[in-house]
Amino acid sequence: MTDSPPAGLSSADLPAPTADVVLPCLDEAAALPGVLGAVPDGWRAIVVDNGSTDGSAELARSLGATVVHEPRRGFGAACHAGLLAAEAEFVCFCDCDGSLDPALLPAFVRRIAEGETDLLLGRRRPRGRGAWPLHARAGNLALARMLHRRTGLRLHDLGPMRAGRRTDLLVLGIADRRSGYPLEMVVRAADAGLRVTETDVPYLPRTGRSKVTGTWRGTWQAVRDMRAVLLRPPAGTVPGAARQGVRR
Ligand SMILES: Nc1nc2c(ncn2[C@@H]2O[C@H](COP(=O)(O)OP(=O)(O)OP(=O)(O)O)[C@@H](O)[C@H]2O)c(=O)[nH]1
Numbered sequence: 465m466t467d468s469p470p471a472g473l474s475s476a477d478l479p480a481p482t483a484d485v486v487l488p489c490l491d492e493a494a495a496l497p498g499v500l501g502a503v504p505d506g507w508r509a510i511v512v513d514n515g516s517t518d519g520s521a522e523l524a525r526s527l528g529a530t531v532v533h534e535p536r537r538g539f540g541a542a543c544h545a546g547l548l549a550a551e552a553e554f555v556c557f558c559d560c561d562g563s564l565d566p567a568l569l570p571a572f573v574r575r576i577a578e579g580e581t582d583l584l585l586g587r588r589r590p591r592g593r594g595a596w597p598l599h600a601r602a603g604n605l606a607l608a609r610m611l612h613r614r615t616g617l618r619l620h621d622l623g624p625m626r627a628g629r630r631t632d633l634l635v636l637g638i639a640d641r642r643s644g645y646p647l648e649m650v651v652r653a654a655d656a657g658l659r660v661t662e663t664d665v666p667y668l669p670r671t672g673r674s675k676v677t678g679t680w681r682g683t684w685q686a687v688r689d690m691r692a693v694l695l696r697p698p699a700g701t702v703p704g705a706a707r708q709g710v711r712r
């Protein structure tokens with residue numbers, strides 16, 4: 465439970481609880497100074513590197529971040545290594561390419577701490593040309609529809625910027641280590657009865673070279689990984705019994 469604010473103050477006047485921010489990073493030296501500079505004061509930035517060759521790890525360390533090396537390639541492998549390394553009550557995730565602003569995250573954490581929601585996702589609202597290519601948007605929309613059919617959740621986006629309670633996220637047992645990780649987090653959270661909601665966030669053109677959804681190949685891979693997540697039966701479900709709603 466959250467303590468009530470002292471008389472005369474609203475909860476918005478109080479500082480948001482501190483959190484750890486997981487920043488998956490693959491060759492993002494150009495974006496790192498801006499991203500780390502926007503991490504709220506007193507929060508821990510956990511940069512998870514997968515063998516960057518542009519000096520990202522050294523740069524992040526010199527800028528005060530905790531750097532975690534994850535030997536296994538993949539966006540999900542990086543996110544999960546960051547979650548395992550986190551220690552704060554609240555954990556946030558944010559891309560490390562300058563497309564999303566970590567300074568928005570205290571408002572996310574506040575809403576969770578106040579009991580409004582359990583997993584809060586940033587719904588990306590593109591700002592500027594090229595921030596979000598059409599094919600990536602179309603893929604995302606298709607996945608949001610499939611997610612609705614699978615879980616009943618009505619989300620517009622499966623964006624990478626998000627926040628939750630560390631213990632809630634750890635017990636979900638997310639297994640995907642590639643592009644399906646963000647979707648699997650949402651599916652498992654819904655299956656576990658957590659409240660999953662979204663809030664608008666500006667989405668800016670990334671700094672540096674596009675690696676995933678900026679390319680057709682990356683998008684195709686992401687959609688395939690995510691489809692596989694949606695086709696998996698809910699955890700703890702007796703195979704074949706999902707239609708009858710039977711759970712172990
Ligand atoms: N550690 C690690 N980070 C990754 C990996 N793939 C992507 N990232 C990081 O995860 C974040 C999201 O990846 P992006 O390349 O921005 O993917 P995207 O936003 O879908 O597409 P683009 O911005 O167009 O490339 C960025 O901070 C990347 O550096 C990976 O295999 N390992």
Ligand SMILES: [Mg+2]
Pocket residue numbers: 559561563670
């Ligand atoms: Mg990006």
